[in-house]
Amino acid sequence: MKAEIIAVGSELLTPDRIDTNSLFLTEELNKLGIEVLRKTIVGDNRELLAEAFRDALNRVPVVIASGGLGPTEDDLTRETVAELLGRKLHRNDEVVRAIEARFRSFKRDMPAVNLRQAMVPEGAEVLANPRGTAPGLWLEDSGRMIALLPGPPRELKPLFLEQVFPRLQRRVSGVRMFHRELRVTGLGESHVEERVRPIYTRYSDVNTTILAAPGEVQIHLRAWSDNAAQADTTLDEMVRSFELALGDRIFAHSAVSLEEVIAEILTTNRATIAAAESCTGGLLAERLTRIPGSSSYFLGGAVCYSNELKTAWADVPSELIQAKGAVSSEVAIALAQGIRRRVGSTLGVGITGIAGPSGGSQEKPVGTVHIALASSEGVKERVVHLPGDREMIRLFATQVALDMVRMHFLFNAKPRASL
Amino acid sequence: MKAEIIAVGSELLTPDRIDTNSLFLTEELNKLGIEVLRKTIVGDNRELLAEAFRDALNRVPVVIASGGLGPTEDDLTRETVAELLGRKLHRNDEVVRAIEARFRSFKRDMPAVNLRQAMVPEGAEVLANPRGTAPGLWLEDSGRMIALLPGPPRELKPLFLEQVFPRLQRRVSGVRMFHRELRVTGLGESHVEERVRPIYTRYSDVNTTILAAPGEVQIHLRAWSDNAAQADTTLDEMVRSFELALGDRIFAHSAVSLEEVIAEILTTNRATIAAAESCTGGLLAERLTRIPGSSSYFLGGAVCYSNELKTAWADVPSELIQAKGAVSSEVAIALAQGIRRRVGSTLGVGITGIAGPSGGSQEKPVGTVHIALASSEGVKERVVHLPGDREMIRLFATQVALDMVRMHFLFNAKPRASL
Numbered sequence: 003m004k005a006e007i008i009a010v011g012s013e014l015l016t017p018d019r020i021d022t023n024s025l026f027l028t029e030e031l032n033k034l035g036i037e038v039l040r041k042t043i044v045g046d047n048r049e050l051l052a053e054a055f056r057d058a059l060n061r062v063p064v065v066i067a068s069g070g071l072g073p074t075e076d077d078l079t080r081e082t083v084a085e086l087l088g089r090k091l092h093r094n095d096e097v098v099r100a101i102e103a104r105f106r107s108f109k110r111d112m113p114a115v116n117l118r119q120a121m122v123p124e125g126a127e128v129l130a131n132p133r134g135t136a137p138g139l140w141l142e143d144s145g146r147m148i149a150l151l152p153g154p155p156r157e158l159k160p161l162f163l164e165q166v167f168p169r170l171q172r173r174v175s176g177v178r179m180f181h182r183e184l185r186v187t188g189l190g191e192s193h194v195e196e197r198v199r200p201i202y203t204r205y206s207d208v209n210t211t212i213l214a215a216p217g218e219v220q221i222h223l224r225a226w227s228d229n230a231a232q233a234d235t236t237l238d239e240m241v242r243s244f245e246l247a248l249g250d251r252i253f254a255h256s257a258v259s260l261e262e263v264i265a266e267i268l269t270t271n272r273a274t275i276a277a278a279e280s281c282t283g284g285l286l287a288e289r290l291t292r293i294p295g296s297s298s299y300f301l302g303g304a305v306c307y308s309n310e311l312k313t314a315w316a317d318v319p320s321e322l323i324q325a326k327g328a329v330s331s332e333v334a335i336a337l338a339q340g341i342r343r344r345v346g347s348t349l350g351v352g353i354t355g356i357a358g359p360s361g362g363s364q365e366k367p368v369g370t371v372h373i374a375l376a377s378s379e380g381v382k383e384r385v386v387h388l389p390g391d392r393e394m395i396r397l398f399a400t401q402v403a404l405d406m407v408r409m410h411f412l413f414n415a416k417p418r419a420s421l
Numbered sequence: 422m423k424a425e426i427i428a429v430g431s432e433l434l435t436p437d438r439i440d441t442n443s444l445f446l447t448e449e450l451n452k453l454g455i456e457v458l459r460k461t462i463v464g465d466n467r468e469l470l471a472e473a474f475r476d477a478l479n480r481v482p483v484v485i486a487s488g489g490l491g492p493t494e495d496d497l498t499r500e501t502v503a504e505l506l507g508r509k510l511h512r513n514d515e516v517v518r519a520i521e522a523r524f525r526s527f528k529r530d531m532p533a534v535n536l537r538q539a540m541v542p543e544g545a546e547v548l549a550n551p552r553g554t555a556p557g558l559w560l561e562d563s564g565r566m567i568a569l570l571p572g573p574p575r576e577l578k579p580l581f582l583e584q585v586f587p588r589l590q591r592r593v594s595g596v597r598m599f600h601r602e603l604r605v606t607g608l609g610e611s612h613v614e615e616r617v618r619p620i621y622t623r624y625s626d627v628n629t630t631i632l633a634a635p636g637e638v639q640i641h642l643r644a645w646s647d648n649a650a651q652a653d654t655t656l657d658e659m660v661r662s663f664e665l666a667l668g669d670r671i672f673a674h675s676a677v678s679l680e681e682v683i684a685e686i687l688t689t690n691r692a693t694i695a696a697a698e699s700c701t702g703g704l705l706a707e708r709l710t711r712i713p714g715s716s717s718y719f720l721g722g723a724v725c726y727s728n729e730l731k732t733a734w735a736d737v738p739s740e741l742i743q744a745k746g747a748v749s750s751e752v753a754i755a756l757a758q759g760i761r762r763r764v765g766s767t768l769g770v771g772i773t774g775i776a777g778p779s780g781g782s783q784e785k786p787v788g789t790v791h792i793a794l795a796s797s798e799g800v801k802e803r804v805v806h807l808p809g810d811r812e813m814i815r816l817f818a819t820q821v822a823l824d825m826v827r828m829h830f831l832f833n834a835k836p837r838a839s840l
Contacts, residue, residue: 013632015457016641017448018676022439029436038434040469041462050459057476073611074631075618108788108808113611115618133809135611154633156810211437222437277724283710284703287724291702294778294811296726303724304734305696305706311721311764315734345730359713392713 316340735759
């Protein structure tokens with residue numbers, strides 16, 4: 003089965019915004035064995051929008067559209083599709099109540115313009131959207147299926163998974179996509195490629211994609227098959243070969259972030275962590291606390307930008323800073339040990355470095371970062387020379403710190419009772 | 422003048438790759454006063470490719486295509502466009518020599534497949550590409566202009582600037598795009614829309630786009646005109662009306678983030694800041710330190726997730742936490758005042774709340790956040806009820822905190838000598 007994706011919004015035809023929803027939609031459609039034939043990006047213009055939908059519906063049985071469901075007069079998707087299919091729009095009281103309730107929950111009145119979002123074409127199913135005001139819409143017409151989804155990714159993604167995916171699933175044939183993902187850190191894209199190329203070239207029926215993402219490399223293996231057992235066997239065999247080639251550089255076998263992996267490791271090991279950060283400015287604490295429930299392992303963090311605060315909050319002796327410089331192995335170690343002792347956590351992390359763009363020197367160029375991990379077994383320290391701009395250097399530095407935590411448990415964790 | 426962009430390549434219809442060339446192309450076309458009417462992403466399929474080009478050429482006089490000029494049988498752009506326009510393809514010896522020279526430069530023989538890249542439609546101009554093997558092509562047909570460009574951004578961008586831009590420039594009239602941007606925080610998209618609709622509906626020749634971004638709303642005003650003075654007058658008049666309608670909710674008149682605005686305000690006022698964060702977990706410190714040179718105003722931050730650390734690092738009396746709860750106005754105020762005193766900064770920010778997904782109660786539901794700002798003039802405190810998931814709540818909370826800093830200076834700043 004084939005589908006097309008239409009992204010609606012004049013902002014997507016400016017230099018400011020790009021449609022990224024289609025990547026997610028493509029991945030999910032592929033899982034169902036549905037191939038994406040074309041993507042169209044069209045502005046908030048009734049005629050052009052109508053033409054895009056008309057052409058797509060002439061080519062394929064499934065059209066997924068994002069955007070243009072907002073409350074403003076620019077938002078034309080509902081009206082255009084209704085008119086194209088010859089359906090009248092009616093105000094849906096249930097949707098009105100849902101939008102009113104949403105505004106009430108943050109103590110605001112519903113502006114009158116939002117009533118537009120409660121207009122539903124005849125025969126359409128409303129896809130409730132608890133994360134925003136615009137509900138999605140599902141329409142069927144002469145055997146063709148149309149899903150209209152809100153543009154914001156945080157609304158579109160769950161709405162698609164919860165309400166569109168199951169509707170499509172009921173309609174599709176037996177060929178599905180089978181997928182494995184590996185995530186790697188501490189190795190560049192071309193090094194990963196070098197190590198795994200001899201493996202994946204042996205599997206011509208599996209599509210292997212190696213993607214660089216900030217601080218990590220993602221490997222996707224995709225097989226299309228109507229034989230689940232055979233596809234799973236092939237993919238599992240490939241994954242085992244990849245594991246041999248990449249070893250402990252693989253930090254995950256699914257689409258999870260390194261901080262999610264660390265959260266699980268810390269929870270499993272009943273360990274706690276604290277951080278004293280200089281150049282990363284709170285990014286490590288922020289990443290650790292992104293995870294729901296992080297208060298069970300993250301006790302606290304100190305962002306000690308000034309030398310005085312390094313001393314006041316992590317007991318780094320001011321003479322040490324004087325003697326070795328704020329960016330040094332010794333100060334990173336003192337930060338890690340000091341914060342661990344102060345907070346009383348299992349682990350303490352210390353980070354000090356030069357994120358740039360200024361502050362570098364011949365001896366300590368921009369990108370020099372010292373990272374230390376203190377535990378009851380002592381302290382480990384690494385100095386890294388990171389490429390990129392301020393944002394990348396800060397991100398890479400926290401990635402190295404999290405990876406040091408991961409390696410600590412890989413080698414020091416007590417065997418679990420169940421193994 | 423209007424244009425369409427066609428991105429060619431089956432890889433752009435997978436979950437792994439997105440077309441980003443079109444952002445660059447749009448920016449450059451806009452500079453010439455050429456508006457992008459539609460973007461189409463289509464796979465390596467002769468029929469679908471022909472349909473995409475045929476439709477685009479029926480709608481607009483300028484079509485810019487990227488990709489599909491490679492040496493393999495998948496690369497069909499050249500052949501498809503030649504056939505569509507009824508032009509024969511001939512091998513161009515100059516192009517053959519250029520490709521051979523390129524291979525020789527890295528000591529390799531030209532594979533025979535690369536001869537495909539030397540095929541040029543009758544009447545086309547070759548756009549030499551010193552950065553790759555595929556030359557671009559420029560075709561004119563019945564007053565329409567077509568540029569076929571290689572897909573890799575590092576080849577496409579210089580080729581466009583050096584060879585396509587000047588060709589288009591000769592054809593376009595004096596019409597250019599004029600642009601203004603306003604950024605708003607503390608008001609939702611629909612509230613902004615309600616306030617400014619009466620204004621922008623009076624300006625039918627200006628395109629107004631209202632975009633919701635996390636924690637802010639962006640307003641773009643775009644006018645297309647050959648009269649710069651008149652366009653500027655109109656846009657400036659609109660901006661003044663928007664300023665009256667939105668007042669101090671406008672935090673910027675250009676594409677800058679709230680933390681960049683705060684960085685400038687703090688620097689201008691020679692003020693310093695420190696933060697004691699609970700539920701935002703370091704995000705406020707991280708945002709403040711994203712900015713190069715932030716060490717001149719950001720002294721330090723404490724991420725006090727545990728009650729003990731609220732006491733140890735920001736002197737919040739443990740009896741106060743006991744009596745009022747960790748999430749309370751009183752504790753937010755104590756955090757702000759405590760961290761300000763401890764660090765010795767001009768301003769102190771305290772944040773405590775419930776980011777969820779768990780930890781909420783009837784009395785203090787998820788999304789309840791108390792934010793306090795302490796200064797020499799005393800302390801201000803706000804309680805907000807934020808919508809969304811953990812990530813959004815944390816982001817919104819830091820947005821409110823930064824906005825409180827902005828408002829503090831809006832009302833308390835000493836008049837500058839120059840005013």
